[in-house]
Amino acid sequence: MAGLELLFNCVSNSLTCSQDALICFVHWDIVKSGYKCLGIGDEPKDGEKKTELLPPGWNESKDLYALRYRSSDDKSNLLLKAFTVDSALIFNLMDSKTEKVTDLTINISEYVDEANLQTFESVFKNTDELITKLKSSLLPTEKEERQRKTEKKTESERASNLRDPLRDPLLIPTRGPPSRHPPNWPDPMAPFAAGGADLDPFGGRAGGMIVDPLRAGFPRSGFDPSSGIPGVLPPGAVPPGARFDPFGPVGLHRPGPDPDHMPPPGYDDMFM
Numbered sequence: 001m002a003g004l005e006l007l008f009n010c011v012s013n014s015l016t017c018s019q020d021a022l023i024c025f026v027h028w029d030i031v032k033s034g035y036k037c038l039g040i041g042d043e044p045k046d047g048e049k050k051t052e053l054l055p056p057g058w059n060e061s062k063d064l065y066a067l068r069y070r071s072s073d074d075k076s077n078l079l080l081k082a083f084t085v086d087s088a089l090i091f092n093l094m095d096s097k098t099e100k101v102t103d104l105t106i107n108i109s110e111y112v113d114e115a116n117l118q119t120f121e122s123v124f125k126n127t128d129e130l131i132t133k134l135k136s137s138l139l140p141t142e143k144e145e146r147q148r149k150t151e152k153k154t155e156s157e158r159a160s161n162l163r164d165p166l167r168d169p170l171l172i173p174t175r176g177p178p179s180r181h182p183p184n185w186p187d188p189m190a191p192f193a194a195g196g197a198d199l200d201p202f203g204g205r206a207g208g209m210i211v212d213p214l215r216a217g218f219p220r221s222g223f224d225p226s227s228g229i230p231g232v233l234p235p236g237a238v239p240p241g242a243r244f245d246p247f248g249p250v251g252l253h254r255p256g257p258d259p260d261h262m263p264p265p266g267y268d269d270m271f272m
Helices: 004-014 018-032 129-137 142-163
Strands: 036-042 065-069 075-084 088-097 101-105
Touching: 004 018, 018 036, 018 065, 018 075, 018 088, 018 129, 101 129
Parallel strands: none
Antiparallel strands: 036 065, 065 075, 075 088, 088 101
16 A cells, blocks of 8 residues: 555644544545545635645545545546545545546444554554445546546547548548648749740740840841730730740731632642
């Protein structure tokens, strides 16, 4: 019963009746089960801290004891109440999360020797039987503790899956590993945003034209696509210095017939 003697010596001077000694024993068993005491009373108070010791004022009332506990993982809160009825203590223990209530009635004289309240070696009797009663009828069972830990693990894994897109069962997996950086899309308002490697005459990127054919020094007409084509392209449609391949006859008033409008001789002769 490691820890019980140390706890008893801390409160032995304040023990005034058999009920106090029995509460001390039950408190020790609750702490041994993975809980720590927060304070007295039904409602929490400011500045409370978890402790393995009994809080100040724990035995001011001999008719009603009320102690609050919290598990080491902060997932469960217990409220212990003990009522004195004749020569017995009636214990009620409620789990505030599940609202499950357990109760146990203990005959005080069977487990506490009132004549030796300040002597640890002889104050408690039938301790093994008392521990068995507490575990079977009052304290959370080992099965409930394992279930609580399993639920905690399941919740943690579920939260992890929600944060990890690769483990989301509803997410269609990608063909490659996800990129941590967004793609370097070009500015859609830039003049060479689309096909910049071929359209940029200044060769800042791979590809492109080193020499503008309209400014290569060879004889050419006075046609400048950046000034626009009447009836076809407005001025400024072609950026200055950009490569421009005409998509139709340049100029609408050329002399002579339009070769596109005159069929070749004998075009309707199937044997030609």
